Amino acid sequence: MEIAKLNNESTQVKTIRSYYKLHAKLYQATRWSFLFGRNQIIRALNLPKQSDQTILEVGCGTGHNLSTLANQYPNLHLMGVDISPDMLKVASNRLQRHSRRLLFLEKPYAPGDWKLPAKPDVVLFSYCLTMINPGWEDALQRAYDDLDEDGTIAVVDFHGSPFRIFLRWMDVHHVRMDKHLLPALEARFTAVHTEVRRAYGGLWSYFLFVGRK
Numbered sequence: 001m002e003i004a005k006l007n008n009e010s011t012q013v014k015t016i017r018s019y020y021k022l023h024a025k026l027y028q029a030t031r032w033s034f035l036f037g038r039n040q041i042i043r044a045l046n047l048p049k050q051s052d053q054t055i056l057e058v059g060c061g062t063g064h065n066l067s068t069l070a071n072q073y074p075n076l077h078l079m080g081v082d083i084s085p086d087m088l089k090v091a092s093n094r095l096q097r098h099s100r101r102l103l104f105l106e107k108p109y110a111p112g113d114w115k116l117p118a119k120p121d122v123v124l125f126s127y128c129l130t131m132i133n134p135g136w137e138d139a140l141q142r143a144y145d146d147l148d149e150d151g152t153i154a155v156v157d158f159h160g161s162p163f164r165i166f167l168r169w170m171d172v173h174h175v176r177m178d179k180h181l182l183p184a185l186e187a188r189f190t191a192v193h194t195e196v197r198r199a200y201g202g203l204w205s206y207f208l209f210v211g212r213k
């Protein structure tokens with residue numbers, strides 16, 4: 001499958017690309033044990049089985065969510081944006097058989113000089129926004145601008161933790177986890193579904209948010 005290429009690189013982009021050079025290989029074997037709520041956020045979208053909407057996943061990684069969407073909804077049009085060529089390579093191999101209705105773009109998601117080929121009905125962020133530091137606010141603004149008038153945003157991500165040592169450990173892995181996303185989402189979008197859940201007895205919390213523009 002062809003992947004449209006990146007043309008500018010910030011420090012954030014370089015750091016994350018190099019992090020995922022190694023982690024792309026371990027990703028599918030490890031992330032199920034802590035990226036909770038990914039199936040629930042797709043269920044929370046409440047899509048009809050025959051929906052032919054266009055869904056954009058920002059930071060689609062190895063295609064975990066796109067694969068679920070493609071397998072469950074045969075008529076969806078799917079786009080995945082990511083900055084890591086290593087993650088996109090895994091996703092593109094994994095989703096080869098859906099290539100007719102799927103497009104990957106190797107781009108940083110921020111307001112800028114590249115355009116999506118189609119307006120999405122839904123923008124999904126799954127464990128991506130906590131990694132865009134700096135730039136998560138710009139990414140939210142871009143999602144707002146990219147969405148159709150009555151478009152939907154869906155986000156599942158880390159929320160917070162009462163343990164400083166855990167927050168430091170997540171920072172080493174480029175994750176900012178200080179409950180900053182949910183208020184920003186609620187300020188920009190009309191909430192349809194908001195939920196905060198505990199992981200591993202409260203070691204950390206994660207949230208699900210579905211909102212309308």
Ligand SMILES: C[S@@+](CC[C@H](N)C(=O)[O-])C[C@H]1O[C@@H](n2cnc3c(N)ncnc32)[C@H](O)[C@@H]1O
Pocket residue numbers: 016017020031035038058059060061062063064065081082083084087107108109110125126127128131132135
């Ligand atoms: C933790 S992974 C999540 C992957 C996938 N969404 C999932 O739930 O399995 C975060 C992904 O976001 C991507 N990413 C980070 N910053 C980005 C940016 N500015 N623009 C687009 N993708 C980005 C990373 O390359 C990585 O693939």
